[in-house]
Amino acid sequence: MSERKVTIASRVGLHARPAGIFAEAVAELPIEVTIAMEDEPAEDAMDASSILSLMSLGAAHGDVVVLRAEGEGADEALDALVKILETDLDAE
Amino acid sequence: MGPRPRPEAALTRVVSSTIQQFTSQQFTSQQFTGQQFTELSSIAKNRGCSVPTVSEQTKSTEAQPAGNKHEPSSTRSYSGVGVTPGRIIGVIRQMPSPVSEPTPGEQLSGTTADDAIAALRTASKAVHAELKNRAEGAKGASKAVLEATALMAADPLLIKGGIKLINNAGLTPERAIWEAGASVAEMLHNLGGYMAERAADVLDVRARIVAELRGMPAPGIPLSDTPFILVGEDLAPADTATLDPSIVLALVTSSGGPQSHTAIIARALGLPAIVAAAGVETLADGTEIYVDGAAGTITLNPGATERAAAAAWTTTSAVLSVFDGNGRLKDGHLVPLLANVGGAKDAVKAAAANAQGVGLLRTEFCFLGRDTEPTIDEQVEAYRGVFDAFPGKKVVVRTLDAGADKPLPFLTDATEPNPALGVRGYRTDFTSPGVLERQLQAIALAAEGTEALVWVMAPMISTTDEAEHFAGLCAAAGLQIPGVMVEVPSAAIMSASILTHVEFVSLGTNDLTQYAMAADRQLGPLAALNTPWQPAVLQLIRLTAAGSEAEGHHKPVGVCGEAAADPALAVVLVGIGVTTLSMTARSLSAVAAVLASVTLAEAREIAALALTAPTATEAKERVRAALPILAELGL
Numbered sequence: 001m002s003e004r005k006v007t008i009a010s011r012v013g014l015h016a017r018p019a020g021i022f023a024e025a026v027a028e029l030p031i032e033v034t035i036a037m038e039d040e041p042a043e044d045a046m047d048a049s050s051i052l053s054l055m056s057l058g059a060a061h062g063d064v065v066v067l068r069a070e071g072e073g074a075d076e077a078l079d080a081l082v083k084i085l086e087t088d089l090d091a092e
Numbered sequence: 093m094g095p096r097p098r099p100e101a102a103l104t105r106v107v108s109s110t111i112q113q114f115t116s117q118q119f120t121s122q123q124f125t126g127q128q129f130t131e132l133s134s135i136a137k138n139r140g141c142s143v144p145t146v147s148e149q150t151k152s153t154e155a156q157p158a159g160n161k162h163e164p165s166s167t168r169s170y171s172g173v174g175v176t177p178g179r180i181i182g183v184i185r186q187m188p189s190p191v192s193e194p195t196p197g198e199q200l201s202g203t204t205a206d207d208a209i210a211a212l213r214t215a216s217k218a219v220h221a222e223l224k225n226r227a228e229g230a231k232g233a234s235k236a237v238l239e240a241t242a243l244m245a246a247d248p249l250l251i252k253g254g255i256k257l258i259n260n261a262g263l264t265p266e267r268a269i270w271e272a273g274a275s276v277a278e279m280l281h282n283l284g285g286y287m288a289e290r291a292a293d294v295l296d297v298r299a300r301i302v303a304e305l306r307g308m309p310a311p312g313i314p315l316s317d318t319p320f321i322l323v324g325e326d327l328a329p330a331d332t333a334t335l336d337p338s339i340v341l342a343l344v345t346s347s348g349g350p351q352s353h354t355a356i357i358a359r360a361l362g363l364p365a366i367v368a369a370a371g372v373e374t375l376a377d378g379t380e381i382y383v384d385g386a387a388g389t390i391t392l393n394p395g396a397t398e399r400a401a402a403a404a405w406t407t408t409s410a411v412l413s414v415f416d417g418n419g420r421l422k423d424g425h426l427v428p429l430l431a432n433v434g435g436a437k438d439a440v441k442a443a444a445a446n447a448q449g450v451g452l453l454r455t456e457f458c459f460l461g462r463d464t465e466p467t468i469d470e471q472v473e474a475y476r477g478v479f480d481a482f483p484g485k486k487v488v489v490r491t492l493d494a495g496a497d498k499p500l501p502f503l504t505d506a507t508e509p510n511p512a513l514g515v516r517g518y519r520t521d522f523t524s525p526g527v528l529e530r531q532l533q534a535i536a537l538a539a540e541g542t543e544a545l546v547w548v549m550a551p552m553i554s555t556t557d558e559a560e561h562f563a564g565l566c567a568a569a570g571l572q573i574p575g576v577m578v579e580v581p582s583a584a585i586m587s588a589s590i591l592t593h594v595e596f597v598s599l600g601t602n603d604l605t606q607y608a609m610a611a612d613r614q615l616g617p618l619a620a621l622n623t624p625w626q627p628a629v630l631q632l633i634r635l636t637a638a639g640s641e642a643e644g645h646h647k648p649v650g651v652c653g654e655a656a657a658d659p660a661l662a663v664v665l666v667g668i669g670v671t672t673l674s675m676t677a678r679s680l681s682a683v684a685a686v687l688a689s690v691t692l693a694e695a696r697e698i699a700a701l702a703l704t705a706p707t708a709t710e711a712k713e714r715v716r717a718a719l720p721i722l723a724e725l726g727l
Contacts, residue, residue: 015286016236016240017236017240019240049248050250051243051244052244052276052290053249056287
């Protein structure tokens with residue numbers, strides 16, 4: 001199991017457009033990725049390819065989330081996803 | 093979760109500011125049939141509006157073969173309530189009927205669960221692809237909404253929920269996705285705020301998937317490359333996102349009222365529109381019709397007369413779409429025309445429409461939807477966006493108007509038995525002192541370094557003491573031009589005394605009407621009472637203007653309620669002695685065109701006709717008769 005902690009950079013939080021961009025990126029990956037708030041147990045983690053799950057997570061600007069994935073290419077995939085969350089997606 | 097800005101909320105904001113305009117008008121948003129319909133008709137008659145009926149001519153000609161030469165015209169017509177003026181000819185497209193709910197418990201039969209799941213996945217992918225395709229052709233806020241809904245159509249949370257119900261409960265894919273959508277929507281709804289608003293998007297996506305599964309046309313506005321008149325039962329708020337005003341020429345609905353979503357959308361987009369036109373739902377796609385949005389009439393098989401009227405409207409609307417930025421009467425008497433705005437985006441649009449300033453900046457946009465007071469810095473940034481749009485021009489900032497229909501958790505008490513008569517507007521300073529002072533401080537800071545001429549006014553002032561106290565707070569904050577709103581009849585009566593402490597007054601005619609007539613703005617049955625054409629309301633406006641004259645320093649008396657946006661009332665207001673008018677930017681050109689057709693002496697005569705009328709209906713009839721330009725312009 002690979003794991004990354006990342007701080008949400010988008011000013012609006014992980015909502016709307018930023019959530020859409022992120023969910024699409026996850027959906028394109030061949031592996032399953034979960035997302036949870038930093039202080040939540042791993043078993044409560046949600047499907048990161050679901051925009052509805054991402055929005056209901058309610059991660060605000062500056063919140064720390066944990067991404068988890070397993071299998072081949074998990075580390076590379078998570079590194080790429082971390083970069084997306086570290087960008088202010090709403091500013092583009 | 094704290095509150096967050098919503099980048100895709102621009103359209104919602106346009107619509108909600110229009111909703112506010114509508115709530116000030118004469119009807120509520122109920123859809124009406126039967127008895128309610130009759131009531132509406134009498135209200136509409138009272139307002140001098142057209143009344144929804146299928147005309148006698150229609151009934152007689154319908155029974156006869158088309159082209160009967162003894163009939164002067166073989167045209168059929170329908171009528172409804174006109175909500176936005178405009179005369180136009182075009183072919184119609186019917187809005188597909190809403191997707192009906194699949195029967196509860198509907199079980200799979202003659203097909204396996206695996207096939208049902210495959211069908212659901214295929215439908216989900218098709219809806220996803222269609223919405224994504226539409227998003228590519230859309231712009232701005234619509235694009236963001238469509239992109240998000242496209243993702244929802246293929247969302248694992250939603251689809252897996254549906255699959256589970258097919259596998260575990262043996263439901264049909266239609267019923268399964270229906271229930272899965274309902275539970276996701278409920279989850280979002282329970283999260284509140286921003287999430288709750290997304291619940292409607294999930295339900296929209298669910299309906300699209302069900303339509304796809306059934307092989308029915310997708311709900312929503314039909315796709316077309318050629319312009320058409322959209323005909324339907326009523327539009328939903330979500331339809332705004334996909335309504336392209338360059339393709340949709342006009343809106344005609346069989347139900348809905350003057351405050352229905354259709355009417356709100358039409359106003360926001362400036363499209364000619366008729367609501368409550370019973371019978372139009374039977375018209376076939378491709379039928380050519382003539383729509384007169386002012387008269388509320390629809391004519392089939394338009395002839396030479398209708399074509400000439402539509403052509404004339406094209407010319408008129410070109411005139412009516414331009415305001416030269418210099419409001420004046422025929423004799424050159426200046427009447428500055430300003431805009432009501434609810435934030436920086438509105439302000440930029442108003443400046444582009446040549447508004448001569450802002451007569452009402454509603455500051456609630458900074459506060460609504462929040463659990464806590466915004467910081468001074470946040471407020472400064474928000475106000476500055478508006479000030480920057482009007483360098484060298486007046487911007488009148490109304491301090492926070494919370495309470496009644498705009499409750500705020502940190503300021504107002506939701507349990508008041510009578511909120512319209514409760515702690516609202518300026519009165520929140522009695523119970524939560526400090527908020528107003530901090531807001532004034534923020535306004536003063538935002539005004540520094542901009543070239544806008546910043547005036548401030550307090551809403552819901554009732555007494556001279558309150559006006560004096562507010563002026564003191566403004567002076568302490570370094571704000572030079574304090575004023576008050578006249579919405580409470582006591583303030584209208586006491587305006588001379590109030591004006592000894594403040595530099596201007598601005599009439600909020602919506603609330604002034606509600607309080608003068610003791611009629612809740614939101615209540616349909618009281619609609620006929622709630623019009624600024626009521627002579628009693630006009631008399632209160634006259635008293636306010638007379639108070640300014642009596643005070644002796646020619647202090648400005650503005651109107652920033654919806655009355656200012658009605659070209660006929662605008663003439664009356666100027667005749668009464670109102671010095672500036674502030675309105676939604678879209679109304680500037682029509683008001684300017686009508687004002688330019690009268691001299692000050694004529695406006696005074698017209699005002700006298702209204703002031704001496706015994707009833708609101710007669711006041712309006714007299715004024716319209718004296719202003720033939722209204723009919724000429726189709727207003």
